[in-house]
Amino acid sequence: MAKKKTTRTAEGDSNKKKRHRRSPEEIIDDLQQEIKRLRAKSTARAIAESPAVKLTLTALKSIDKGLDAAAGESNSHLRHALADARRSLAGYLEKQGVKLPKARLPKGPRPKPE
Numbered sequence: 001m002a003k004k005k006t007t008r009t010a011e012g013d014s015n016k017k018k019r020h021r022r023s024p025e026e027i028i029d030d031l032q033q034e035i036k037r038l039r040a041k042s043t044a045r046a047i048a049e050s051p052a053v054k055l056t057l058t059a060l061k062s063i064d065k066g067l068d069a070a071a072g073e074s075n076s077h078l079r080h081a082l083a084d085a086r087r088s089l090a091g092y093l094e095k096q097g098v099k100l101p102k103a104r105l106p107k108g109p110r111p112k113p114e
Helices: 010-015 024-048 051-072 076-096
Strands: none
Touching: 024 051, 051 076
């Protein structure tokens, strides 16, 4: 049995969206952005392999543990002091391109000094 030819109506064609085909320039731009992203990732990986940066990441994780312990003890002075130390280390590492674990920093006003 032969298949019947189907005819499309004008309404059926207008409901379908046309596929956008990228031009060669768009493809080249996308590939160049991907190359930049991969180069940045490669340099970040090389930096993260440095012994000094590894120890700094370990210190940062220890500060995070100290923040959690101070929160458990309700010691807000210590939490803010540790948060200040974490911010300075995290700022340096972020400028170098190292991906950091998310911080659980204290919120609210800083306690008054005693």
